[in-house]
Amino acid sequence: MNPLLAEFITESRDLLEQASQGFLALEKTPGDAEILNGLFRAMHTIKGASGFFEIGALTRLVHAAEDVLDAVRQGELELTPDRVDLFFEALDRVGEWVDSLEAEERLPPEAEETSAGLAGRLRGLLSETNGRRPTGSGEAVAEKRGDEDAGSAPRMSEPAPSWIVEVPEDVRRELYGVGGEGGSRAVAVTYTPDEQCFFTGDDPFHTARQTPGIRWGRVETREPWPPAEELDPYRCVLRFRLVAAASVEEVREWFRYVAEQVEVHEIVPEKWGAPVGTPEDRALGAAVEILRAQIELLAAPWDPDIRLGVLESAAAVMESVLADLGNGSEVGRLAEARVAAQGQGSGEPLRGLALEILSRLLGSDGARQGEPGEWPSSQPRETARERSQQENGASPGQKIRVLKVDQTRVDALMDLVGELVVAKNALPFLARKAEEVFKVRDLAREIKNQHAVINRIAEELQGAVMQVRMVPVSHAFQRFPRLVRDLSRRLGKRVQLVMEGEETEADKNVVEDLVEPLVHLVRNSLDHGIESPEEREAAGKPSEGEIRLRAVQLDDRVWIEVIDDGRGMDPKALKRKAYEKGILSEERLETIADEEALHLIFAPGFSTAEQVSDVSGRGVGLDAVRAMVDRVGGSVNVESTMGRGTCIRMALPLSMAVxxxxxxxxxxxxxxxxxxxxxxxxxxxxxxxxxxxxxxxxxxxxxxxxxxxxxxxxxxxxxxxxxxxxxxxxxxxxxxxxxxxxxxxxxxxxxxxxxxxxxxxxxxxxxxxxxxxxxxxxxxxxxxxxxxxxx
Amino acid sequence: MPVTYKKTVAVLEGVCTVEEAEDLLIWLQNRPRAKVNLKRCTHLHAALLQVLMATGVPVSAWPEDPGLRVWLEVALSSHRCAGQGWEGGGQRGGPKKRAAMGPASGEGSASV
Incomplete structure (x- = not known):
């Protein structure tokens, strides 16, 4: 698969997940500006990234969602649960399409239609805008925007940065006249990405390359390169400078996620782009360009067999430049440098001379730049932020080192550790053999000592590798707020989901395998456990039910519990049902204990719901829970009190390796x-x-x-x-x-x-x-x- | 495989992602005489760009993608003569980089 698409798929999934969490949070704290902005950003990012692929249906749907969110952000539209449902529907569709992209690298055929329908419904919300002025948090957004504008205004009026003098003449010429009557439309951008930006998935180079209206760009380092051995490839020390034929607003919009890392200056190409000066000046400019080219040429490493030719041609070009400039005195030095260069087989002497001439030429060039209205001060401006970044960069103690490692590598390591453990276990047998067969007691003792050492190291190694594979169970938990919300709405129940111990860690495979069984368990609790609000009130319970997801670590096991305060399970009903379904023999029906009967819910083909609902109770499900738990070597336990609730506990190994x-x-x-x-x-x-x-x-x-x-x-x-x-x-x-x-x-x-x-x-x-x-x-x-x- | 490691040449193809950066760096560290072939590369992540710039590895083939080529030629051929440091500015840039940024801007903006 195209790696860009693969990246898009993972990124979109994360963003969709974030977005659904955002909507859920928004239901709790309606109008929270930060969450709204986050949502908007998520939609916007998906939309932006989707533009790379032929998936217009997806792009249009996300676009519609983004527009509606913008209206919400502006306080023109309220997010009612029904509207949130619509958003969720859109998110689900996008999620499905992303799945389909992963499987078949294209959208399902009906996507176009679905997209049009959903986008239409979303946009329909826009017509419902109440036109009210922003209230409450809405105002906060407006104010914040105002602040931003106010803050950026003085920056815009600052003089253009000095480096634009490096922009080649033809780019300037091209920009000249772009402005038209509306005034200048050219900007100079300095983009200094955050050092840690690679970890947040940014590709500053990509961002820079895709800047709207880009005409010229250069990338440079903020600090001298360290030797290759000391380079930290994941600390970004690049800086981008670009010139774009676009308005300040357009460019700011493009860089809005990294707004604080970007300086945008409006530049007036008329002031620096017009071919000014006398013909001599222009000849000088050409000479400068040619010399620069020679310097680059000479610095490049050339194969030995063509190096001499390169030197020759560089020297010839320099000679004619000097002749053009009427600078005869340098010709003698050029000849010397040429001979030296050929003797050494290196371009260094020629390059040195070229640099020297160039700096002299630019000296007079620089003098011209001082003329009023021509160039801004050539003093490189350094903002306080830049300086502090450089200081930070200089202190070595602050490196955050996070490695993204392919799981197979860790697995390979784990396998090796496993083999080491087995090999190590052979030592006690060897010791016994030394003692009993070869009768060398001292050797046996030493082998035992060595075994103790190797044993300790192997155990630590095993622990360390297992630690690498540990992920918090929150990965498995995070989808449940959404699930519970949707299901409870569908079932007409009121349920609060409480999650505890999400930070508990377990092996990656265990956590991944946990998701499916948990879905079954939570669904089951919602559908069968929690009663309807009326029923609850009649039973003297609060009308809102509670489902608790809890993770606790206990020695080398992690307990995952799904606890509800619903109606509980009736062992007698379970027994009868199991008997009817032929799961329980008549003989067992008489003898089976109540606690044991509760485990019947895990039997294949067992469903207690009187009617099969669309939520659960299709007779599949809970047996899948036990299958998973078995597979990872765990156990599952049920406790239930009639009228009080049920607790299903899965005890899973922290690690499946040992x-x-x-x-x-x-x-x-x-x-x-x-x-x-x-x-x-x-x-x-x-x-x-x-x-x-x-x-x-x-x-x-x-x-x-x-x-x-x-x-x-x-x-x-x-x-x-x-x-x-x-x-x-x-x-x-x-x-x-x-x-x-x-x-x-x-x-x-x-x-x-x-x-x-x-x-x-x-x-x-x-x-x-x-x-x-x-x-x-x-x-x-x-x-x-x-x-x-x-x- | 966006990056293929041959004996002394690392071939970067298509869109090279951030994950490649460390491998490439280690590979280059172990092979001081290595080169990189960027012929079929259409984009490389900034982290990779950094590695190429920092190690100063010679480029055996420049990208066919003109937009990328313009950027890389400037970034990868000028840093070695920048003994005076990048901040010196002003002294670089050659005819190559003037190969107009037009194509890059034509790549289409993702910001709809």
Whole structure:
């Protein structure tokens, strides 16, 4: 894809997101000038950038939105919720089109029509303008504008900057006469971009190149270049100077986002563009130009085989220039310089001479510039701001270094760390081998010491890399204000969304995967949880419901909770529903505990709503939540109190890279069990195991825990009857149900890098994946949820 | 790929974005004799421009895009003779830059 388009797509998405947040904020604080300006800017930027592509439909729609926003900004139009809806509709369409641009690099065929319709409706709002004079915040906007104008007025009357003397003669000539009767239409612009501007996505060079009416431009550095090794490519030290045939207003409009970084001067080409002076003067001007060209030519690095030719021709040109100027005395020096240059094979002697002649010529040139009305003072003016920027630039301690790194590179790093962890785990085995096989105890001890060191470094490295991948969950949360607003309006409910702990960080993949399940959960809470205002009032609750999104970090997990204060869930209704849908067997219907029943909402094909609404309840959704949570190795938990509300909590790993498992031994095999499923490990005397029909169970702390002999289920060789005195039981929790796994032996817990099963093995759902142990063995990790149907 | 790194030449093509700046800088730092080929480049981000200017890398082919070429020729050929610093001003600019800025202005303004 065209990189410019790719950039446009990401940028537009961000801006659309910003815009919808802006509209939401505006509903809370109507008329906030800053938010309005932000909105307007967002629309304007999208519109501007869209102009590069053949997507007129998008441009026109955004343009319409921008115009209406401008009217709002002027206080001529009020933003009612209905109007905001219209804006949201427009934003959604634009969002869809951006998606389509990404997928197919073009707009959907119906875009033209949709755009015309929506743009028409938006513009229709303009006819509704109440014509009132701005009130309240509107006035603030007007005042601010007034201030700006007042502030810029004196600047306009300042004399043109000195550097315009560098503008070549023909550009001046071209500008001469552009003005016409309306007066001059030429401006000189000095654009000094902010040092950090690259981080805000600016491309000052692009901005400068596209200046309306640009006729001449130059880019230069604000400070001498450091050696290449010390250059910070992301600190902008450029300055642009341009001359444009445009009005001050046009240019200011163009640079309005960087207004404080731009100095615009109106210049009068008649004053400096007219070919003034005597013919001698003009000859002098030509000589200056020619000499400058030679200096450039000589400074450029040339291939050795053509360098001599270049020197030759430069010397010849200089000779004729000197002859033209009637300056015979320099000819002798020129000949010397020519010989020296050829001898050295470098243009330096010639260049030196040319510079010398040039400066002499310009000396007289400069004297002429002093004439009244010709040139402004040639003293370079430095504003206080520029000076302070240079000072800032000079102090080395202030660099902000933010790197944009492709995620694949970080992933590659993560993989390497994973391999390092595995390789490191081999050292204890080596130590044991040294001691037991080779009988070198000292060596074994030293290997252990080294292992401790490498272990520490590997752990720190792992932590550091994981830190790089951490992003705040606010990335996932940010779309919810809009979602809640739209849905609650559609459902006729009043809901307040509260977000907590948005700054909590988690692995990028976890946060990205979080979005979809959260959408389902929030929708579900809105649709099924929160009651209508009347119902709420009747129940003695405030008419406005509350949905709370909360993120908390707890050790190596992050809890994401969706809490509503709605009607709560009725376990009995859930059970009945599940039974009707065939999710629950009759037998289970009798025994299932209430807490367990709440988890039924995650079963595939389960929907409690009596009617399928267009919001949720299509029977898909919540099972997707559990699928995602499983995929990242988390767990999900439901608590609900009738009439008080529901809390659904997802406990997700902070990072998906490393999984902690407990190793157990069953029938001579070692197996891993994810630590998050484990409730406890107990040793149960054989005579405490009860038999209920053909099922074994044990009572632990007054709970009946069914037992499951892994040996039997996995069909491994070993004692499947339990003839020993006691049994090792691993109590695990699967979707709120407890289950005791009878194993032969417990081993330690280890950190592993879990690799999913691939190829033919991918069908073995019983295993979540494999991991390499330090001694080179492969550990199979159980997928407990798949184990349950095997019972 | 807007930037292709060959043995001693970095080829910049199309619109080169800010992400390339650091790679290019590192590449150039490691190859003092390298050159850049800008033939098919239509725009480069200011950060890249900065890298080219600061490292003073020779240009083996100038952009075909006349608007860009005008800018780059001035920026990339004059800085080396600017021993007296940029602020000295006044002494630069040659016939090349006079190749009229017309085309650049004709590129169309994005500000509708």
């Amino acid at each position: 999984t902690r498992v407990m190793i157990v031994e069953v029938g001579g095999e070692t197996l891993g069990v994810p630590i998050e499923n484990i409730v406890e490990t107990v040793r149960v005397p054989t005579d405490e195991i009860h038999r209920i029909k053909c099922h074994e169970a044990v009572v632990l702390r007054d709970r009946l825990v069914p037992l499951c002999r892994l040996v039997r289920i996995l069909d491994l060789d070993g004692d499947a009857t339990g003839s020993g005195e006691e049994e090792a039981v691993l109590v695990v929790s699967i979707d709120g149900r407890e289950l005791g796994l009878v194993v032969d032996r417990f081993h330690e817990g280890v950190d592993i890098i879990l690799k999913p099963l691939e190829g033919i093995m991918a069908g073995f759902r019983l295993y979540a994946g494999t991991a390499l142990l330090g001694d080179g063995r492969v550990l199979l990790v159980l997928n407990l949820r798949e184990l349950v149907p095997c019972l």
